[in-house]
């Protein structure tokens with residue numbers, strides 16, 4: 001690795017000090033409160049490992065934070081506003097709300113690359129590049145929170161960011177470059193904290209922040225165009241989605257998805273709190289916890305957490321049906337979230353909608369259980385527990401029929417209109433209303 005001389009964002013640990021052996025064991029947790037743009041210190045998080053290697057996380061809200069009239073809890077399920085220490089040994093000792101603010105597969109890779117080693121300690125990942133992460137939380141080693149971040153990547157940086165992402169995917173060493181190149185790389189690192197596996201960066205454009213999702217050289221189709229088309233198709237099916245469009249950088253398409261957890265206020269941003277479906281389910285990302293991944297249970301947790309359960313639970317039902325009808329088998333719990341712009345939590349707009357083309361045309365499974373017959377993406381199975389989504393059985397039948405008809409009738413037209421090529425349409429065509437969706441399977445509606 002070449003020597004890196006540029007300074008990371010304030011509050012960010014220097015790569016040279018990042019190693020698992022020297023990992024910090026505690027940090028401060030900051031939050032941007034509803035309607036505010038500056039961080040305040042909410043509490044302290046400590047992560048230790050005992051001599052058997054069992055991790056324990058501890059979180060305590062600060063006294064001055066609890067004394068505020070406008071204090072809000074970090075999440076609606078676990079870290080309720082109260083004195084005393086919260087403890088967990090689940091999830092490697094990292095509370096769900098904090099884990100949701102951590103980088104995921106892609107972000108971790110960028111950070112490891114920059115640090116020149118892996119794996120790093122959990123807190124190293126958490127402390128790195130504090131300004132762009134999803135939700136309203138920040139982390140640092142100082143009791144005083146950092147100032148709000150004012151500088152973001154712009155869309156004109158996309159080509160550069162994409163080329164760095166390509167090198168990282170190819171695992172090529174990034175050649176020694178000018179100071180300017182190092183700064184560009186740090187910009188990418190600075191926006192590496194959004195979750196997910198696909199290469200991405202955050203850019204500012206048109207007075208808003210956008211997640212830029214890059215195509216990978218090994219993609220089987222143009223993901224940027226197809227994902228944008230799926231968001232458009234979902235809206236045509238009555239699903240509330242994130243806003244998106246496709247831009248071209250260096251002759252390649254890049255999907256821009258507008259961030260729903262940020263809203264511009266002057267030259268800084270208001271931030272909404274955000275926790276994933278995984279946190280609502282109190283589940284881990286691992287296969288061991290797979291039996292906790294359930295739309296039905298998520299609907300019930302959502303009904304408890306949401307200020308608008310009568311709107312949000314049926315909306316989740318619609319998303320589940322839509323995912324089954326486009327064979328979005330990557331609909332894992334991190335692809336669902338709730339957000340709080342003020343004190344109230346609501347289901348976030350839908351995002352990360354991608355079709356899949358498994359070989360089987362008889363049975364396809366969603367990532368989460370969706371009814372009496374488990375994960376089976378089948379009309380009768382989706383219908384079987386509709387009442388838990390606050391959808392009466394008759395109404396559920398109508399919703400399933402409507403989405404089925406809309407997907408069948410409109411996927412191709414919308415995909416072509418949004419720039420998906422004829423060849424890519426052919427490749428993904430098997431994803432839509434697959435045969436098994438209505439197979440006679442003893443799952444009558």
Ligand SMILES: Nc1ncnc2c1ncn2[C@@H]1O[C@H](COP(=O)(O)OP(=O)(O)OP(=O)(O)O)[C@@H](O)[C@H]1O
Nearest residue numbers: 194195196197198242257258259260261334351352
């Ligand atoms: N419009 C948005 N506004 C705010 N946060 C978002 C938005 N879209 C996605 N996110 C957050 O960023 C994360 C990564 O985004 P996304 O799921 O689209 O990426 P991905 O790499 O395709 O994910 P996966 O690993 O599921 O394939 C999400 O899990 C969610 O936390």
Ligand SMILES: [Mg+2]
Nearest residue numbers: 196334335352
């Ligand atoms: Mg995702």
